[in-house]
Amino acid sequence: MSESDVTRDGVRGARPGREAVTGDRAGRRRRRGGRGERPVVPEAEFGSYYGLPVISKPPWEPLDIAGYLYLGGLAGASSLLAAGARLTGRPGLAAPALTAAAGAISLSLAALVHDLGRPARFLYMLRVCKPTSPMNVGSWLLAAYAPLTLTAAATGVAGRYRLLGAAATAGAAVLGPAVATYTAVLLSDTAVPSWHEGHRELPFVFAGSAAGAASGLALAVAPAGQAGPARRLAVLGTALELGAFHTMKRRMGLAARPFGQGRAGLLVRTSELLTAGGAVLGLCSARDRRLAVAAGTALLAGSAALRFGVFHAGVASAEDPAYTVLPQRERLEALASRP
Amino acid sequence: MTEGADRGGNALYGPQPDVSGAAGCPDAPPRVGFFTDTSVCIGCKACEVACKEWNAIPEDGLELTGMSYDNTRGLGADTWRHVAFVEQSGPFGGPEAAPDGAADVDVFAAASRLGTGPGPARTAFPVTPDGRTELRWLMSSDVCKHCTHAGCLDVCPTGALFRTEFGTVVVQQDICNGCGYCVPACPYGVIGRREGDGRVWKCTLCYDRLGVGLEPACAKSCPTESIQFGPLEELRERARERVARLHAAGVTDARLYGESPEDGVGGAGAFFLLLDEPEVYGLPPDPQVTTRDLPAMWRHAAAAAVTLAALVLGSCARRKR
Ligand code: SF4
Ligand code: SF4
Numbered sequence: 167m168s169e170s171d172v173t174r175d176g177v178r179g180a181r182p183g184r185e186a187v188t189g190d191r192a193g194r195r196r197r198r199g200g201r202g203e204r205p206v207v208p209e210a211e212f213g214s215y216y217g218l219p220v221i222s223k224p225p226w227e228p229l230d231i232a233g234y235l236y237l238g239g240l241a242g243a244s245s246l247l248a249a250g251a252r253l254t255g256r257p258g259l260a261a262p263a264l265t266a267a268a269g270a271i272s273l274s275l276a277a278l279v280h281d282l283g284r285p286a287r288f289l290y291m292l293r294v295c296k297p298t299s300p301m302n303v304g305s306w307l308l309a310a311y312a313p314l315t316l317t318a319a320a321t322g323v324a325g326r327y328r329l330l331g332a333a334a335t336a337g338a339a340v341l342g343p344a345v346a347t348y349t350a351v352l353l354s355d356t357a358v359p360s361w362h363e364g365h366r367e368l369p370f371v372f373a374g375s376a377a378g379a380a381s382g383l384a385l386a387v388a389p390a391g392q393a394g395p396a397r398r399l400a401v402l403g404t405a406l407e408l409g410a411f412h413t414m415k416r417r418m419g420l421a422a423r424p425f426g427q428g429r430a431g432l433l434v435r436t437s438e439l440l441t442a443g444g445a446v447l448g449l450c451s452a453r454d455r456r457l458a459v460a461a462g463t464a465l466l467a468g469s470a471a472l473r474f475g476v477f478h479a480g481v482a483s484a485e486d487p488a489y490t491v492l493p494q495r496e497r498l499e500a501l502a503s504r505p
Numbered sequence: 506m507t508e509g510a511d512r513g514g515n516a517l518y519g520p521q522p523d524v525s526g527a528a529g530c531p532d533a534p535p536r537v538g539f540f541t542d543t544s545v546c547i548g549c550k551a552c553e554v555a556c557k558e559w560n561a562i563p564e565d566g567l568e569l570t571g572m573s574y575d576n577t578r579g580l581g582a583d584t585w586r587h588v589a590f591v592e593q594s595g596p597f598g599g600p601e602a603a604p605d606g607a608a609d610v611d612v613f614a615a616a617s618r619l620g621t622g623p624g625p626a627r628t629a630f631p632v633t634p635d636g637r638t639e640l641r642w643l644m645s646s647d648v649c650k651h652c653t654h655a656g657c658l659d660v661c662p663t664g665a666l667f668r669t670e671f672g673t674v675v676v677q678q679d680i681c682n683g684c685g686y687c688v689p690a691c692p693y694g695v696i697g698r699r700e701g702d703g704r705v706w707k708c709t710l711c712y713d714r715l716g717v718g719l720e721p722a723c724a725k726s727c728p729t730e731s732i733q734f735g736p737l738e739e740l741r742e743r744a745r746e747r748v749a750r751l752h753a754a755g756v757t758d759a760r761l762y763g764e765s766p767e768d769g770v771g772g773a774g775a776f777f778l779l780l781d782e783p784e785v786y787g788l789p790p791d792p793q794v795t796t797r798d799l800p801a802m803w804r805h806a807a808a809a810a811v812t813l814a815a816l817v818l819g820s821c822a823r824r825k826r
Contacts, residue, residue: 213784216787221692221789222689222694224685224689225685251821282684283682283685284682290680297803299659299661300660300799302663344806346810347807350806355795356686356795365805369802377813491790494791495784497791
């Protein structure tokens with residue numbers, strides 16, 4: 167576990183705030199006015215059981231689940247974009263968006279099933295209807311959305327059954343935004359501190375990120391003359407994502423820290439750069455194909471990096487008992503000090 | 506989708522006197538649970554062994570952690586009872602120290618006096634020259650809390666996790682598809698996905714034994730009655746008395762954990778008497794069932810979805826031609 171020694175004076179060499187010798191360093195120490203203890207990092211002062219995590223981290227593969235979040239967002243927003251493009255007479259924009267939605271949702275379903283411990287039982291998700299389970303709600307959502315998306319794309323490619331195609335496109339556009347945002351609830355409805363504490367803003371972060379991804383894909387493949395909505399959506403989506411993310415981190419207290427540290431921190435910073443850069447680049451890309459492709463790629467990569475960053479931040483917050491114990495301690499102390 | 510909010514305040518959190526009834530089981534027997542009194546736990550791990558034996562839980566590695574006598578580490582798919590060992594060096598509250606000659610004290614005599622009379626009890630712990638106790642061990646047998654509002658059960662998408670007629674929370678192994686959602690949803694880190702098997706497993710409070718009127722294997726095997734099984738209301742009563750007795754005996758650190766229906770999970774079906782802060786034993790100090798905030802989550806997700814739709818349609822609005 168740790169390189170610590172147990173001596174007559176207690177445990178030496180253990181990481182501060184981590185060892186089980188807690189009676190005199192957690193609540194007790196403060197109550198007694200502090201005896202001559204070795205200094206600890208003040209904000210990390212808390213008791214724990216040998217530094218072991220309190221909650222369990224999700225048993226999910228990052229590639230499967232972060233990929234699932236990303237592709238779901240890409241699909242949902244693409245469906246919307248396709249419907250909007252179709253309504254406003256931009257077939258060159260609608261066609262790739264429809265295909266993107268169909269491809270992304272198929273891949274995302276594959277990722278979800280792949281991550282099950284018993285993939286053969288994936289249909290058990292639909293044996294009940296349970297609003298308290300975001301994964302159940304999501305399964306129903308996808309069960310309705312995926313066929314619509316595939317129908318819309320297939321009729322588009324085949325160029326036949328136009329009415330059916332239009333209906334499917336409209337249906338997918340109605341469900342699309344839910345597909346893109348419910349995944350935030352999926353993460354938040356856990357005991358994982360960095361996911362749960364962001365439950366108010368995370369859906370908006372994911373909505374913005376989904377808009378970024380869908381506009382990125384459209385920018386990269388649609389003819390420049392019809393890509394105007396994608397350029398505007400890239401800017402709006404990026405603004406929503408960055409704004410909501412900022413608010414979220416400000417409001418979630420200690421649980422915001424994993425978003426700025428380690429692998430998650432790197433991913434989040436990369437995502438911010440790529441997304442903001444992609445949106446700006448996209449604005450200047452009306453006349454330059456190569457610029458549009460670069461902007462689109464940056465937006466797509468930025469959105470993916472965000473989902474992986476959020477995923478890893480949550481895992482990091484589950485692995486370190488500090489994120490579970492300290493805010494709960496604070497809450498208890500705040501309660502106790504209230505008259 | 507925000508139905509949870511309308512289903513009466515106590516569907517998702519707060520006190521819920523009739524868990525089985527609320528889960529759709531009329532005429533249920535009284536809710537049962539565990540009261541684990543850690544003040545008498547001797548760390549023998551009989552409960553861990555009995556649980557593994559009775560429930561035929563597979564072996565999950567024979568490693569030495571090197572951190573204490575605890576080589577199990579924590580609860581999971583293959584550990585449904587876990588005995589925590591905490592070594593602490595003083596100074597401590599608790600029983601007053603004997604003046605000197607501590608080495609000669611008859612510990613059995615001292616133990617038999619503990620908590621019997623009014624006033625502070627004397628004890629046999631080794632003492633430092635200034636009269637303070639120097640080291641103590643806290644041992645505690647942890648288990649699934651069988652929460653009144655169980656996060657694992659709420660989020661399970663297949664309905665594999667369900668509420669039994671005894672008010673406990675059990676996984677139906679023929680239904681679980683191994684999505685693993687319940688794992689991070691548990692505020693105590695109890696439930697786990699088993700390698701190779703793919704499904705999740707946790708304490709069933711010996712559902713099979715309860716069905717035929719037996720007590721769970723761990724409680725049966727516990728030599729000190731640290732693990733007590735019974736109707737929850739009765740256990741709560743007994744626990745409150747025990748704390749009062751310990752306080753009177755000078756063990757002022759004794760406290761109950763998880764017994765209050767007012768807490769963040771609506772009260773645990775398996776609760777504890779602890780001698781230090783919960784986090785020292787690896788327990789969360791103020792756990793909350795995550796679905797408490799679910800109505801707010803759905804509302805925010807709905808608002809975000811509308812925002813997304815507005816952004817996309819707004820971006821498309823300016824007509825090209
Ligand atoms: S302790 Fe965890 S696994 Fe047990 S009932 Fe509560 S939420 Fe479920
Ligand atoms: S892993 Fe099994 S028990 Fe847990 S939430 Fe998924 S289906 Fe339910």
